[in-house]
Amino acid sequence: MTVAFPRWVVVAGAALVAGWLALDALRQAQLGVDDAGLWFVVFAGWIAAGAVVAVSRWPERRRMALLILWWLACAVADDVGVAWPGSRIAATIFLLALAVQPGAFAHMSLAYPSGYVRDRLDRWFLVIAYGLGLLWELPPALFADPRACSGCSPHAPSLLFTGHTFDLLPVGRVFWTGFIALGLAFIALLARKLRHSAPGALRTVFPLALVSGFAAVQFILLRIAWLTDWNQSLSVLDWIGRLSLLTVPASMAIGVATIRRDRGAVGDLVVELGAAKPGDVRDALARSVGDPSLELALWIPAEQRYVNERGVTVTAQADVSGRAVTIIGTPDQPLAALIHDVSLVGQRPLLEAAGSAARIALENARLHAELQAQLVALRASRARIVAAGDAERRRLERDLHDGAQQRLLALGLALQLLEDNRGDPGLLAEAQRELQAALHELRQLARGIHPAILTDHGLSAAIGSLADRSSVPVRAEISDARYPPAVESAAYFVVAEALANVTKHAQAQSASVMVTQNNGHLVVEVSDDGRGGADPADGSGLQGLRDRVGALDGRLSINTSATDGTTVHAEIPCAS
Amino acid sequence: MRVLIVDDHESFRRLAGRLLIAAGFAVVGEAADAASAVREAASLTPDVVLLDVMLPDRSGVDVARELRTAVVNPPRVVLTSSRSRSDFGAGFSWPEGCDFIPKHLLSATSLGALLVEP
Numbered sequence: 001m002t003v004a005f006p007r008w009v010v011v012a013g014a015a016l017v018a019g020w021l022a023l024d025a026l027r028q029a030q031l032g033v034d035d036a037g038l039w040f041v042v043f044a045g046w047i048a049a050g051a052v053v054a055v056s057r058w059p060e061r062r063r064m065a066l067l068i069l070w071w072l073a074c075a076v077a078d079d080v081g082v083a084w085p086g087s088r089i090a091a092t093i094f095l096l097a098l099a100v101q102p103g104a105f106a107h108m109s110l111a112y113p114s115g116y117v118r119d120r121l122d123r124w125f126l127v128i129a130y131g132l133g134l135l136w137e138l139p140p141a142l143f144a145d146p147r148a149c150s151g152c153s154p155h156a157p158s159l160l161f162t163g164h165t166f167d168l169l170p171v172g173r174v175f176w177t178g179f180i181a182l183g184l185a186f187i188a189l190l191a192r193k194l195r196h197s198a199p200g201a202l203r204t205v206f207p208l209a210l211v212s213g214f215a216a217v218q219f220i221l222l223r224i225a226w227l228t229d230w231n232q233s234l235s236v237l238d239w240i241g242r243l244s245l246l247t248v249p250a251s252m253a254i255g256v257a258t259i260r261r262d263r264g265a266v267g268d269l270v271v272e273l274g275a276a277k278p279g280d281v282r283d284a285l286a287r288s289v290g291d292p293s294l295e296l297a298l299w300i301p302a303e304q305r306y307v308n309e310r311g312v313t314v315t316a317q318a319d320v321s322g323r324a325v326t327i328i329g330t331p332d333q334p335l336a337a338l339i340h341d342v343s344l345v346g347q348r349p350l351l352e353a354a355g356s357a358a359r360i361a362l363e364n365a366r367l368h369a370e371l372q373a374q375l376v377a378l379r380a381s382r383a384r385i386v387a388a389g390d391a392e393r394r395r396l397e398r399d400l401h402d403g404a405q406q407r408l409l410a411l412g413l414a415l416q417l418l419e420d421n422r423g424d425p426g427l428l429a430e431a432q433r434e435l436q437a438a439l440h441e442l443r444q445l446a447r448g449i450h451p452a453i454l455t456d457h458g459l460s461a462a463i464g465s466l467a468d469r470s471s472v473p474v475r476a477e478i479s480d481a482r483y484p485p486a487v488e489s490a491a492y493f494v495v496a497e498a499l500a501n502v503t504k505h506a507q508a509q510s511a512s513v514m515v516t517q518n519n520g521h522l523v524v525e526v527s528d529d530g531r532g533g534a535d536p537a538d539g540s541g542l543q544g545l546r547d548r549v550g551a552l553d554g555r556l557s558i559n560t561s562a563t564d565g566t567t568v569h570a571e572i573p574c575a576s
Numbered sequence: 577m578r579v580l581i582v583d584d585h586e587s588f589r590r591l592a593g594r595l596l597i598a599a600g601f602a603v604v605g606e607a608a609d610a611a612s613a614v615r616e617a618a619s620l621t622p623d624v625v626l627l628d629v630m631l632p633d634r635s636g637v638d639v640a641r642e643l644r645t646a647v648v649n650p651p652r653v654v655l656t657s658s659r660s661r662s663d664f665g666a667g668f669s670w671p672e673g674c675d676f677i678p679k680h681l682l683s684a685t686s687l688g689a690l691l692v693e694p
Binding site: 401405406407409410412413414416417420421430434 | 585587588591592594595598658659679680682683
């Protein structure tokens, strides 16, 4: 959710902060407190310019702008103590501002450019940074009385002052060491952020990260100087600090400029998409937002799923860390989803602009992908049909070889023996048994290949015969009507396979077969009262039926539950 | 000639046995799979093993190779199959020193003719 925040509030805030800084600088220059008054004037000008640029040219970045202002407010609030040196409230604000400053700077830097800190490590770091800052200023707030020091400003203790004072230097040393570690960790996080950025986002992130790195180095060196009492370097380090802070608004302006330039790339995208073939839309989008890893997922409303441009199902979820999803269209009616590097989240408006520009191309790509998805399904079912055919032939060969052929071979041997032992009645009987068995097996086999009863007497008779042979009692309701051979054949095998499953797996007491004609479709339903558990993905039988029915533009569905048994429902178009 | 018949089809073993006995062979044993074939061959030490190429547990070809490597008096191995030799294709590696008779050509005469050769 974006916070509706009037732009003028941010601009006014920036102006206020800048004005305060300028006045303070002038006053300090007059008083001769600080010889760098002029620097502060320049600094204030830059900050004002940066904040205004950030807001006016970057209206979607209100959250980021607020973070920048938050840091600026912390940076200037310590001047409250200088402005009212004798005020205890001012002294408290001064200490609080000092405490929050490191955290606020890191917060702004790590949240740039989106204004959000999503990474868990970054969040923990900020908690520690803010926490350490507050702890650091707690002892001075409780036990320091600046009234004892002549040159100190502010010249008042904080509101929390206990009345007791003691030497805080040893405590300070501990905290300085902690802050040095914090600074190093911050530099490591910056490096990590840069390494994980997509090239497109890197252009925006790099300038501020560089400046933040410099600021962190200065922050660390300053504390080393305090620890080692190396006071000669202090003024140099102050200068380095000012210099690096001075470049913060500039670096943000550069970052903003790259986003402006990327918006220009969206313009190029429109031109490029005009010439793009379906299938090239992803590449064009990836180029225009600068993320080679960008994936395009197109929404197929009829099937309620996302596919890529080749028609393969994809999930539009950022399930892998480091990835994020931007939906093009509305959440209710998505057109497509862009799955991209998480560092581009800060550039969501760019992604959305690119998506909008690509809307027509995306529509085309979606139609194309829908077609591709159908082709993929068709290829898969064709491959399965061929494989099922091969498996069936192998099974036939094996059945013939192990069954009828063995019987006939034995018969041959028996006949050879009979030739030598005329009149052996046992041998003759054995030869007859083998012959009968061979004939029986051949009949079984022929029925499995294509039942003659189906061709000769139709579906009703063929299913009646299946029901008679089933070991589970079957109630069958079928009219005597005849249908095209392919339809009868498909319906017959649906019933045969379903009844075979009932016998083999369902542990059912009874089963029923209903064949009706409805709206130009032959509707076949086989249900049982067994324990359910039928799964088309499990064996090839049900999947094979689905392909067989699908080849006739029909549909096959399976409902299965432990309480209501299994129902196989097929609808096959029949032109009659 | 002492013969061991190895085949997973019971009716084939029985009828082939009777055919060979009628022709004067001594059928000393039967086996229905590779494991028992190896065991029986070791204990019975037959002169000839009539061995089906396709057994339920292992390939008859493997069994033939194993039998031929027996240290003492390896038996002669005659492989049989309901397929003919050409069904196995040119690339099929027949075990060395073994003969082959398709089942539909099996008779006392054809087996005898094969065994007369050294």
